[in-house]
Amino acid sequence: MTKNYPATQSVQDYLKRIYDLTEGGCPASTNDLARELKVKPASVTGMIQKLAAEKPALVAYQKHQGVTLTPAGRRAALEVIRHHRLLETWLVQTLGYAWDEVHEEAERLEHVVSKDLEQRIAAALGHPTRDPHGELIPSEDLTMPTEDCTPLAALRPPQTATILRVSAHDTNLLRHLNSLGLTPGVHVEITEYSSFDNNLTVKANKKTTVLGLNITTKIFVQTM
Ligand SMILES: [Zn+2]
Known part of the structure; x- marks a missing residue:
């Protein structure tokens, strides 16, 4: 069973950014994270240490070598990304939003969607595999599909x-x-x-x- 990690909005935002920055296979630097999250490098270091001390640990961190996600951190990141992309798809397909109007809404809603609502949105949309921007939607078991692009x-x-x-x-x-x-x-x-x-x-x-x-x-x- 995948654990529904009770992370705060801020923790989820960190995990999502680390996921983006490490997608290419390299660790994320605290400076890159600070820039992406628009916070001071010192606050990044504090949060990273907290995430590394969680049980189970959500990130692996070594000074001067950067940050990577642990399997638990990766699952938590993919869950938020799944929410975000399903919400964007739902807003466009069901509520008539344009593809340039959905990101900010999804940034807010992704943190509060329950498992039940997520499943119902996915089912109502016929379990889509891509969002309105063409980004891949992680599957319900929290794996990211691969693509050749x-x-x-x-x-x-x-x-x-x-x-x-x-x-x-x-x-x-x-x-x-x-x-x-x-x-x-x-x-x-x-x-x-x-x-x-x-x-x-x-x-x-x-x-x-x-x-x-x-x-x-x-x-x-x-x-x-
Ligand atoms: Zn978006």
């Missing part, structure tokens, strides 16, 4: 691909991408690459747009 920035002409997900929360950026028709499921074709500034010219839905690295590193695709 590439950042759009790595593509060169004449490659073609399908957008899997957009890794961004910025409302203006999401609106901009929506207006360009660059959303999950859309087929894109790379027509030009500029080696001077790494800009890509991308054709999608018959529209051609030049995209810079700030955008092409946030869009993840499956190449054809």
